[in-house]
Amino acid sequence: GREAARAARHQPGATRDGQRVEVAANINRASAAAEALEAGAEGVGLMRTEFLFLERDSVPSEADQEQEYRAMAAALGDRPLIIRTLDIGGDKEVPYLGLAREDNSFLGIRGVRLCFERPDLFVPQLRAIVRVAKDHPNVHVMFPMIATLEDFRRARAMLDEVRTELGAPHIPLGVMIEVPSAALIAEQLAPEVDFFSVGTNDLTQYTLAMDRMHPQLARQTDAMHPAVLRLIGLTVDAAQRHGKWVGVCGGAAGDDVGALVLTGLGVKELSVSTPQVAGVKAALRGRSSAELRDLAARALTQPDAAAVRALVRG
Ligand code: PEP
Ligand code: MG
Numbered sequence: 001g002r003e004a005a006r007a008a009r010h011q012p013g014a015t016r017d018g019q020r021v022e023v024a025a026n027i028n029r030a031s032a033a034a035e036a037l038e039a040g041a042e043g044v045g046l047m048r049t050e051f052l053f054l055e056r057d058s059v060p061s062e063a064d065q066e067q068e069y070r071a072m073a074a075a076l077g078d079r080p081l082i083i084r085t086l087d088i089g090g091d092k093e094v095p096y097l098g099l100a101r102e103d104n105s106f107l108g109i110r111g112v113r114l115c116f117e118r119p120d121l122f123v124p125q126l127r128a129i130v131r132v133a134k135d136h137p138n139v140h141v142m143f144p145m146i147a148t149l150e151d152f153r154r155a156r157a158m159l160d161e162v163r164t165e166l167g168a169p170h171i172p173l174g175v176m177i178e179v180p181s182a183a184l185i186a187e188q189l190a191p192e193v194d195f196f197s198v199g200t201n202d203l204t205q206y207t208l209a210m211d212r213m214h215p216q217l218a219r220q221t222d223a224m225h226p227a228v229l230r231l232i233g234l235t236v237d238a239a240q241r242h243g244k245w246v247g248v249c250g251g252a253a254g255d256d257v258g259a260l261v262l263t264g265l266g267v268k269e270l271s272v273s274t275p276q277v278a279g280v281k282a283a284l285r286g287r288s289s290a291e292l293r294d295l296a297a298r299a300l301t302q303p304d305a306a307a308v309r310a311l312v313r314g
Contacts, residue, residue: 011281015289021268022045023041023284024043024082024270025044025271026271027274028051039275040278041277044076049086052064052068053088061124062124073135080138082197082271090106091212092110097121112144113145119158122158130166133171141159152189156173156192176196177196177203178201183203190244195244196235196239200253204221204222204250223251225305232262233266236267246269247268247269247270256279259284265296295311299311
């Protein structure tokens with residue numbers, strides 16, 4: 001009955017044999033935190049901070065941002081909160097910033113690239129995050145659209161400068177793996193990060209060269225394609241060699257097949273939309289970790305995403 005369903009969604013995420021997989025929610029506003037926790041979310045694996053910028057018609061002040069991040073961190077108590085720094089550009093246009101038009105906006109100045117061009121946006125955001133992290137040790141930070149080691153080091157240096165200035169301790173720091181080059185250099189990134197979070201929406205788009213918004217390509221733009229899974233496998237293997245963990249915050253984490261295959265590849269955290277939390281936990285409880293490892297290994301040798309889905313459903 002209702003009580004049993006409630007109890008089930010509040011169990012920690014785990015496979016049938018008890019291998020832990022944290023199931024978190026992707027939420028952008030503190031006002032959505034209570035609902036996510038009620039749905040069984042074990043934390044927030046992706047807070048897309050650009051939403052603060054997209055919802056209004058001028059740049060949110062450092063104080064406005066701090067207030068929102070603080071409310072989110074407080075609402076989660078000691079559960080993890082992963083704040084992703086600004087990911088503007090690509091399909092996320094912010095008209096009042098007056099950014100130059102680009103022919104290939106997904107391949108242009110987006111994510112951290114824009115933050116390097118616009119320290120007037122990035123530094124106040126970092127200051128707001130660091131102030132909150134000083135009071136809330138559950139705060140983690142991650143950078144979007146990292147393509148090179150230099151991208152990561154440059155972003156980290158800016159964060160370190162702000163931390164020093166504000167007298168803040170180390171903040172758990174992650175890199176989003178959403179550009180194929182980042183997955184391919186995961187071995188070099190891993191010693192320098194605390195965690196990776198795979199953005200399967202962009203990783204799929206950039207690996208298959210298929211616009212994630214393209215209506216005619218929608219069926220093929222599937223993160224279960226073995227090429228994408230291999231990149232995620234490389235990322236997990238590199239992270240494990242350095243004692244780091246890998247989460248997935250892209251859409252693949254929230255579909256049942258995706259959750260199972262990703263867990264089989266060694267992913268330790270799945271961050272999904274609030275309505276998907278209970279279903280992902282139930283799917284994980286239905287399979288053993290050994291079964292999922294075997295499934296993931298076989299997924300890598302399939303011809304395409306449809307075959308992977310058939311294999312897992314089979
Ligand atoms: C992703 O690319 O998978 C991701 C989580 O980031 P976004 O969807 O915001 O680009
Ligand atoms: Mg992305």
